[in-house]
Amino acid sequence: MLSSARRFFIRRRYLGWTSAAGVCLLLICIIYVLSTGSWEAPKLRAVANGKYADLKKSRYENRNRHKQGPGEYGAGVFLQxxxxxxxxxxAKKEAFNIIASDGIALDRSLPDVRNPACKSVEYPKDLPTASVVIIFHNEAWTPLLRTAHSVVNRSPPQYLHEVILLDDASYRDRLGEELDKYVQDTWPDGVVKVVRVKERAGLIRARIAGAKAATGDVLIFLDSHCEANEGWLEPLLARIGENSSRVLVPGIDAIDSETLEYSKNGGIAVGGFTWSLHFTWSPFVPTKWELDQGFGKEWQPLRSPTMPGGLFAADRKYFFDVGAYDPGMDVWGGENLEISFRVWMCGGSLEFIPCSRVGHIFRSSHPYTFPGNKDTHGINSMRLAEVWMDEYKRLFYMHRRDLLKQDMGDISERKALRERLKCKSFSWYLENVYPEKFIIDEKVLAYGMVRNPGSNLCLDTMGKDEKTRFDIGLFHCQNGASANEVFSLSQKNELRREEACLDSVGAEGSKVSLNPCHGHKGNQEWRHHKDSGVIVHVPSGKCLDVSGLKSGDSVQLKKCNGGNDQKWTIEHYLDI
Incomplete structure (x- = not known):
């Protein structure tokens, strides 16, 4: 028999071995967790997925169940x-109708606004999985959660890997513990997760954080006031599954900020930009390349020079390989054009996918603050211009001379990225991706200030919104200090801005308006005779005239007389 001391020694040694084995097992588990990003072992995860399989199936199959109530089927709510x-x-604070929103179910029904041809498209069964990243900062409760509900309910569960609600340091009531509890109770399968940053990052850096937290194959970024519609996910995943270097934008439907009515238009447009580096919408006109490739129909993928920014999908690995977002950009502004230019110039492509529909509340203002009240759009755009636009940055600074002495931060890493990816020139982008883009000072007859020397008055937009129609004004010439006074005389004899042309009915004494360019001459055709100085409206034969006018008035048309009130010079002559 073993002595008591001997037995004690053996037991101690056994317990030591057991403890050591336990520590080793724990280390193995920790290493596994760090490598997979999950606290669940595969077997437990499979059990969990099986446990919630019925819930996921029911949630998706009942997404279109008949419902009644305010706002159902996308109807507007009209308060009195x-x-x-x-x-x-x-609304002065929220920039939308929060009372109407609070009266609408979080999982309301929507009209299916897809082109009928979209409903017959069959997608592969084996598609990549999606991580939907929704950034929010002090977002109102109902639009935030309506976004999450719409994504979960209208996404086939086998393709929806996760929905990440990334809180960019919100301090609004309900967005802390109450939101955590709601998410846990509503989605016990864990498909929706709340991730928080410790201090305000701003939209751009918050999206980078959200992308880093995601583990699905494809990243899909949505704003926190959207509603994903029927069949929205599969077209995005299938297109990226074919080519991982495609960055995709769904068809974006307007949700009225006052009534929350979901637009039934179902139309599509593509993106452009102004030389002041603001995004613009452009009507879709298929290019020869698209027609040759069998594209060009409104329900098919549409190549686009730029994207609006808030809503897009990209392969997760490709997103980081191509440079993600510029982390030197602050808060918001310019990031959408930066990634648009970069993707195209560095070998990728950008497309709108009309068969994928997502509604978006277009607010008239930002309901949140910008730290330090900085001009983040201007400074971010300056970084974009310096890294990606080559010699064409001159056209940005033509609009933003005030930024020339601003500190934009270090851009050396972004320039190194461009070099490493062997990206093409901005000239290549303009020639191959956006050939229809009007360049103010290239392939024109003249450009710059249009000045009447006798009065020192120049044609001036007076800072008005060029998406609207208005009369062209006169203002003291600013000698290049104001982009409002920059006009071009095109080879088509249009006196124009980037997208709008001088237009007149030609009556004696009539004013001259700025209207969208149509390219068919007519009331938008002008002739400038450099020797005599007159600018003649071709259809009427009358001349631009400043007689009896002062700074702040609108320029007029009068019968040509060759007097000083009808003499003009254009700042730079190229071919006239």
């Missing part, structure tokens, strides 16, 4: 009396 008065007052 005191309720409308309160809503209007709150």
């Amino acid at each position: 009396g005191e309720e409308k008065k309160n809503a209007d007052e709150l």
